[in-house]
Amino acid sequence: MTMDREKKEDLPGVFSVSESKGCHGKRQLSLDDMFSKRKTSAGTGPSKSLEAGWTYEGCAQPCEYCRLEEKIDPRWRMHLKPEFGKDYFRGVKRFLHENRNHLPPIDKIFTFSRFFPLEKTKVVIMGQDPYHNDNQAMGLSFSVPVGIPVPPSLKNIYLEISSDIEGFEVPSHGDLSGWAERGVLLLNDVLTVTKNRPNSHAGIGWREFTSCILQVINEKCTNVVFMLWGRHAQAKGKFINRNKHLVLTCGHPSPLSSSHFFGCKHFSKANKYLMDHGKSPVEWQV
Incomplete structure (x- = not known):
């Protein structure tokens, strides 16, 4: 601060x-x-x-919250370093330091950064904020660990893919790590949430940070597909140059708005765009 x-x-x-x-x-x-x-x-x-x-006032020595940025994979952290000294990012660290009942746990907040270098991003799927129940949030938008029931929004995503991609079989689990391993950035607009309180961290500074992530991808990468589902995600579209990237928009896959999501065919459109620009398509089966 x-x-x-x-x-x-x-x-x-x-x-x-x-x-x-x-x-x-x-x-x-x-x-x-x-x-x-x-x-x-x-x-x-x-x-x-x-x-x-920076060290929190109550810490004799810097703790893991004081050094929150060190949880980001170095291949991403190097591009985001200018943000870490800004007031808003220090505000995020202060808030989490004082409100530790958050999800996902601190070691999983930046899971999205651990699968590939930023420059290798092929597809970005924006979520809103993490799941707010125990054991669901894992630092990847829409994803839950194996063994956790598949949430309704992800069920609808699977249904859309099954109607869009020939041969896709609806998985029995909700772990999307396989997508991340193939260059799909599963990024929430807000990276933490208080347990049992959806959207509770919307105003602490994360949105500025994730906007910066999109701006860096926009600048450093070419021919990335951005899937922006729903009003919150689509607001991020202003940071993307549509002359060098593909932006796909539709309703959110939540059951409350899924009628505006089904039939979007974003997954086949993404693969066609990638192949048209000399990139390999994403294998959507998980």
């Missing part, structure tokens, strides 16, 4: 601050530069707390 005036006055020396443009094109001050080595009037170096980066 932003330091208050009293804390700023307690910091000795003069900062050398550089400016850069973040994901949203705004000028951002680099906190790495602010807290980099500097000479003070007494000739001493920076304190250990400044070298260590």
Whole structure:
């Protein structure tokens, strides 16, 4: 979070601050530069707390919430590094530090980043926020671990694929890790939720972070298919250049709106687009 005036006055020396443009094109001050080595009037170096980066006020030493960004796979973290010093991301860390009854657990928040490098993204399927019941959320949108009943939205996704992709057999489980292994980014708009309280973390800062992820993919990749289902996901479409990517939109697969989802044929359309642009199609069977 932003330091208050009293804390700023307690910091000795003069900062050398550089400016850069973040994901949203705004000028951002680099906190790495602010807290980099500097000479003070007494000739001493920076304190250990400044070298260590942000630490929650109640922590004697940085905990796993203070270092939340380290849970992101390095192949993705390198592209997102400018975000970690921003106030909104520190706000996310502060909120989770103070509200630990969240899903998925901290080690699974960024599961989506662990299957392939960002540059290898072929398809993006946007969800809204994680499942809010025990043992469901696993850091992949719409996916649940093997052994957990398949949620209604995913059942409808399977039904749509079975009518769209010849030979697809509806699985008995809801684990979509196989898609992730094939270059499908299963990303929720909001990455955490309070247990039994859907959409409870919508305003803590995750949406800015996931918007940045989409903007980096838009910039670094070519010919990616974005499946945006429902109003929340479609709002992300403004970050995507339709001259270099394919954006597919329809209703959300929830039973409440599935009539606007069935018949979209997004899965065959995605594979056709990928093949037309020299990429291998996605095997949708899981």
